[in-house]
Amino acid sequence: MNEVPVQKRFNAWATGAARVALAAAVALGAAQAAHAKxxxxxxxxxxxxxxxxxxxxxxxxxxxxxxxxxxxxxxxxxxxxxxxxxxxxxxxxxxxxxxxxxxxxxxxxxxxxxxxxxxxxxxxxxxxxxxxxxxxxxxWGATICYNRVAAQAKNIPKPTSWEDLTKPVYKGAIVMPSPVSSGTGYLDVTAWLQTFGDDRGWKFMDALDKNVAQYVHSGSKPCTLAGTGEFPIGISFEFRGHELQAQGAPIDLVFPKEGLGWxxxxxxxxxxxxxxxxxxxxxxxxxxxxxxxxxxxxxxxxxxxxxxxxxxxxxDNYADLLVKNDFVWSAKNRQSILDTWQKRYGAKAQQ
Incomplete structure (x- = not known):
């Protein structure tokens, strides 16, 4: 009986091993694909x-x-x-x-x-x-975060209305979110325009701007800054307010009597x-x-x-405090509102 040359036997073995490896790889790939998220x-x-x-x-x-x-x-x-x-x-x-x-x-x-x-x-x-x-x-709706300790140290009273925030006693004590970057800032602005009317709404924001120290990037940050006492008052929203209260921050949540943007x-x-x-x-x-x-x-x-x-x-009457809100109007007028706001107040906005 003739023996198969060593080289031929090796080649046959190598070919078989390659086929087995290929089959295993295909099976593994299929299994991975089956479990791919x-x-x-x-x-x-x-x-x-x-x-x-x-x-x-x-x-x-x-x-x-x-x-x-x-x-x-x-x-x-x-x-x-x-x-x-x-x-x-x-x-x-x-x-x-x-x-x-x-x-x-x-x-x-x-x-x-x-x-x-x-x-x-x-x-x-x-x-x-x-x-x-x-x-x-x-x-989610507008909320004023009022730091009792920081405010009392500067003899700054607790506001009860949006109009209160235009009084001289609040000069430099307020931070609020920019409506350009923040949904909370935008709901504030659109609520004031819808509640007060276009002319009075912008006049209110002109007066408020005199007391605002800075417009920040997010809706949470004003309440966070009030919570730490860096500023006595932050115009923010209720989520961040009650979270900070739960953590022991000396803040009160104020829901202005004119109603809340939301x-x-x-x-x-x-x-x-x-x-x-x-x-x-x-x-x-x-x-x-x-x-x-x-x-x-x-x-x-x-x-x-x-x-x-x-x-x-x-x-408990939180839902009753929410102002009438037209989302379609807010959407259609978004760019013109933001352009006007930026032109009037953008110099104080956080970059």
Whole structure:
């Protein structure tokens, strides 16, 4: 019997080994593909504290999907989305102001979608279209954070109204958010214009500006600065106020008697998403009772009935204090309002 040459036997062995390795690699690749997660790029203006609870709860319920956040203040997120209109990146928008979502919708950027369980939500807290183009999460409103210790040291009284803040005693004692970058700042400005009227509203802001030390980038920062005592008064919103109170900051929350500007945080799917099925699952989750229970940790009014709870420092009649608010008007007039504000007061804005 003739023996197979050593070289031929080696070549045959090598070929077989290569085939086995290739088959193993293909099988491994298929297994990895089967377990690969769908990635959702989510643009948000949520407070930092809220991002992890939503992400953890959603990804636990949907282990095949992961959220990748892009976070900034409301004005900055809105500007980024508009700038990317012709080359959009985001799949989902979460925790952005309804006034901004309305603006994006007017640009034709949002996908109509009624999430599962939508009929369980309070209808007035979402877009009026059927199906809705965005779905509300919560209401947030204007609040004055007043540091008792810092104010008393300078003999600065607690204000009870917006008009109080124009008095000379408050000169240099106030910080507020810029409406250019902050949704809270924008809801303040639009509320004053809608409540007082255009002429009186700008005259009020002229008088207020004389007492404002600085306009800052975010809606949270004025209350944070008041909490530390750097400034006695910060025009902010209730989330940051009651969080700081819970941490022991010597601040009172003031809800001015003329009424409170307000907006809603909402969820929307980008019409151009490359992951529509996963995006719809996130929208479904955000409309669920579980997600609303997370939201209710920080907000006095949420979209799911019966979930909201009493929050320290927030009055029982909070909903009655909210001024009449036209989101479509706010969206359509956004640029002209911001241009006017920037021209009048932008010199004091934080860069």
């Amino acid at each position: 769908t990635s959702l790029l989510v643009y948000t203006a949520l407070e930092d504290e809220a991002m992890k609870p939503y992400k953890d709860a959603f990804e636990k319920a949907n282990p095949d999907i992961e959220i990748r956040w892009v976070r900034d203040s409301t004005g900055s997120v809105t500007a980024k989305l508009l700038a990317e209109k012709n080359n959009p990146r985001a799949d989902v928008i979460l925790g952005l102001a309804a006034s901004s979502l309305t603006l994006l919708d007017l640009q034709g950027m949002l996908m109509p979608y009624a999430p599962k369980g939508f009929d369980q939500l309070t209808r007035k807290y979402s877009d009026a279209n059927t199906p809705p183009h965005w779905v509300g999460m919560d209401v 907006d809603m945080e909402g969820t929307a799917i980008m019409k151009t998403t490359r992951q529509p099925d996963a995006a719809k699952k996130l929208a479904d989750f955000m409309a669920s009772k579980d997600a609303n229970e997370i939201t209710a940790r920080w907000w006095a009014i949420v979209a799911y009935p019966g979930v909201a709870r009493k929050l320290a420092g927030i009055p």
